[in-house]
Amino acid sequence: MQRVSLTVQVEYDGRRQTQNEPGVAETTIAASNNFYVAKEEHVRYVDDLLPDFIYTFNISAKFLDGTFGPPTSLRVETSPGK
Numbered sequence: 001m002q003r004v005s006l007t008v009q010v011e012y013d014g015r016r017q018t019q020n021e022p023g024v025a026e027t028t029i030a031a032s033n034n035f036y037v038a039k040e041e042h043v044r045y046v047d048d049l050l051p052d053f054i055y056t057f058n059i060s061a062k063f064l065d066g067t068f069g070p071p072t073s074l075r076v077e078t079s080p081g082k
Contacts, residue, residue: 003063008037011060011071012046014053014078030055036062051081 014030030050037044049055055078058071 003065003067003069006064007039007062009060009062009068010035010037010044010057012055012057014050014055016050016053028053049078051078053078 011032011034013032016028016030017025018028019025030053033048035044055076057074057076059074060071061069063069
């Protein structure tokens with residue numbers, strides 16, 4: 001039996017690590033967020049990302065039976081702020 005994907009769920013969060021003094025690292029965590037994308041949608045823009053953060057996006061298919069497939073992860077780094 002073939003499972004047909006109805007939507008895709010995208011969950012993401014961001015982290016930035018800075019070192020203010022030798023041996024002391026500080027991690028800043030951006031708020032987590034998620035959204036659903038219809039299977040017909042080919043482009044989605046995410047506007048609320050902070051500059052100079054590394055974001056991890058976990059993308060999972062949601063099937064017609066309500067279950068989710070295994071996530072695929074994508075890591076991206078945003079450009080430094082002005």
